[in-house]
Amino acid sequence: MIGRVLSFPTLRASMIRGVVDGLAERPGAANNFLGAMRAVSTWALVRDHLTASITDGIEPYAATSGHKPWTDAQNAAAHEHLTGHVRRGVMLMIYTGQRGSDVVRLGWTDIDENGFRLAQQKTGREVWCPIVAELATEMSGWEKAPGPFVRQASGRPFTRKLFSKHFDTQREAIPALKDVILHGLRATAVVRLRRAGLSTAQIQDVIGMSMAMIERYARFADRKTSGQAAILHMAAARK
Structure with missing residues (x-):
């Protein structure tokens, strides 16, 4: 099932970028998602389900010291x-x-x-x-x-x-x-x-x-x- 889904030509880096950008106010969640997609991309590439990485060029948000306290x-x-x-x-x-x-x-x-x-x-x-x-x-x-x-x-x-x-x-x-x-x-x-x-x-x-x-x-x-x-x-x- 995973292989068939990843074979769709519509799965592109731009889609992953869209999700990461949409999580800008939750950088931790965005980075977790990106990390998961990198693992999926690597798995799919070596099994010929993808012809190119879907995470190349997408950088994680910079690490922070935690969420800002309310004033x-x-x-x-x-x-x-x-x-x-x-x-x-x-x-x-x-x-x-x-x-x-x-x-x-x-x-x-x-x-x-x-x-x-x-x-x-x-x-x-x-x-x-x-x-x-x-x-x-x-x-x-x-x-x-x-x-x-x-x-x-x-x-x-x-x-x-x-x-x-x-x-x-x-x-x-x-x-x-x-x-x-x-x-x-x-x-x-x-x-x-x-x-x-x-x-x-x-x-x-x-x-x-x-x-x-x-x-x-x-x-x-x-x-x-x-x-x-x-x-x-x-x-x-x-x-």
């Missing part, structure tokens, strides 16, 4: 303008630091002693996320119904992709959120917990992120805090 202003805009179940999902992401694929599955039955106990879908890692006061206040108005907290108008659960589409719809009307990416809220959670004084190991227990990635985001928070302290110190010295 305090962007967080404030989310709190002020997002509504309905989109707001619920975003608040869960802000205060738990979990991926969208896990947030859309969270419900009342996942609560264990004032926190969420869950096995992350992507990694299988079991984490316990405390329900902080701000999130508890948000949740106080949510109905006690079976199933996930975040649901479509029909009552059906969201998939991660469908939730992202609904978020994008609301985001279009909020200028302050123009450039944000939902996955950036994982980084935002790291910065928030670092500011609260948690160590890298403690943050890993709460969020379930790799130590290396936590360190990258934590250094950003540490540099910002140090820079703000320097400004206050210089202002005091001038006086």
